Amino acid sequence: MIQVSNKRRLGRSSGAAAARAPLFRLSLALLLLLALVLSGCSDQANSGPPVPEGKNEISGYVVKRDKNRFLLTSYSSGQGRGTEALWIRFKGDVPLGGRVAVELEGDIRTSYPGMGQAKSARLLDSSATAGSARPESSAVAEALARHAGLRVPVIKETRLDQASGQWAVILFDDDASPRRERTARVKGLDWGFSSRKDSTLFTGYVVRKVGGRYLLTAYNGAPSSGRAEALLIHTGKSLRPGQLVEAFVSGGIDESYPAQGKAEDVQAIETDRPSGAFLLPEQAVARALERRLDPPLSVPAVKDIRYEAGTKSWTILLMDAMAEDDGESTIEVADQ
Incomplete structure (x- = not known):
């Protein structure tokens, strides 16, 4: 550390004091520069990300x-x-x-x-x-x-x-x-109904078997009708509730609710098993659909699926597409 003294000793000549003046000024400049550097470092360490002005x-x-x-x-x-x-x-x-x-x-x-x-x-x-x-x-x-x-x-x-x-x-x-x-x-096709060249495609979950037919539903965010789209299909394939599928419907579609038609082909969409989970998402959905609810869901549709690794459980949010208020039900499914 540079030590500076401004006390003049007795008996020293004014020439000696004058000779020390440049050294004094240099030392003072160095101290000021050091102070500025330390101040800048302190400001940088304490500054956080800029806070945007206006709307949060x-x-x-x-x-x-x-x-x-x-x-x-x-x-x-x-x-x-x-x-x-x-x-x-x-x-x-x-x-x-x-x-x-x-x-x-x-x-x-x-x-x-x-x-x-x-x-x-x-x-x-x-x-x-x-x-x-x-x-x-x-x-x-x-x-x-x-x-x-x-x-x-x-x-x-x-x-x-x-x-x-x-x-x-x-x-x-x-x-x-x-x-x-x-x-x-x-x-590049939407949930629910979308048009093809020679058929209609429906993408959604298998939620129920009704006699020899399967009920498919799709909640695509905020349908203009206020309900999830639903399709009851005939198919020669064996499907399981909880599966996410694409159904290709040829010929006419009965525009009742749920709509009805014959599927010329049905293809399952693969879903990923979460890291550490025992069940696949479609298996968790299937178990949620098996629950007896009061009141029961007339036309169940899947709104959301979540897996919680900490509790080893799934949370399935179902809605009733036939209910005026959506009739939402949150169902917990153990991952086992």
């Missing part, structure tokens, strides 16, 4: 839903964790897989995921893209259904292959260590 607004994908709340997650490729996750209380309806902007109000609990209250939520552009009859939100919703066991799903990227008309949805579980990315390739 966040955006991301709706990856899970409950009765009065939804889980919003987002991903950015910058430094740090790169992800955000927030359970948001909201009385309105937001579609699973939808990309939304949320204006928050009140305090936010800083757990992970955090918890907050929405003042408003608006759906960002999710229209069908050229080369696909299916909007991004619907493709993301199917990817989430296939990977229902992810505790905190984060959508890293979505891409549309114009040649094949397929969506590629890249996602991972932010609650898992290490992160393992998954790519769900989703046909």
Whole structure:
């Protein structure tokens, strides 16, 4: 350390004092420079991320839903964790897989995921893209259904292959260590009914066997009718309740509710078993559908599927498509 004294000793000449003056000024300059550096380091260590001015607004994908709340997650490729996750209380309806902007109000609990209250939520552009009859939100919703066991799903990227008309949805579980990315390739067709050249395609869950026919339902976010789409089919294939399938219906369709038709082919859509889980998502859905509910669901539809690794259990959210208030039921299924 440089020590500086400004006391002049008795008996020294003024010439000697003058000779020491440049050294004094140099030492003082060095001390000032050191102080500035230390001050800058202190400011840098204590500074947090910049707080945005104006509206307290966040955006991301709706990856899970409950009765009065939804889980919003987002991903950015910058430094740090790169992800955000927030359970948001909201009385309105937001579609699973939808990309939304949320204006928050009140305090936010800083757990992970955090918890907050929405003042408003608006759906960002999710229209069908050229080369696909299916909007991004619907493709993301199917990817989430296939990977229902992810505790905190984060959508890293979505891409549309114009040649094949397929969506590629890249996602991972932010609650898992290490992160393992998954790519769900989703046909460019919507949940429920969609038109084909020589047939009609219905994508949904097998929820019940009715005599020699099977009842399929699909909840695609926020249907304009206020109900899930439903189709009762004849098919020569053996299906199981809980399966996620694509049914190709030829000929006419009886436009009753549920609609009725004959399926020329039915193809099962494979779903991923969550890490550490014993059941597949379709098996958990099947067990939920077996439960005796009071009142019973006339036309059950699957709204959400979640797997909790900590409790080794599944949570299945069902709705009654025939009920005016949706008749939602939350069912817990042990993973065994």
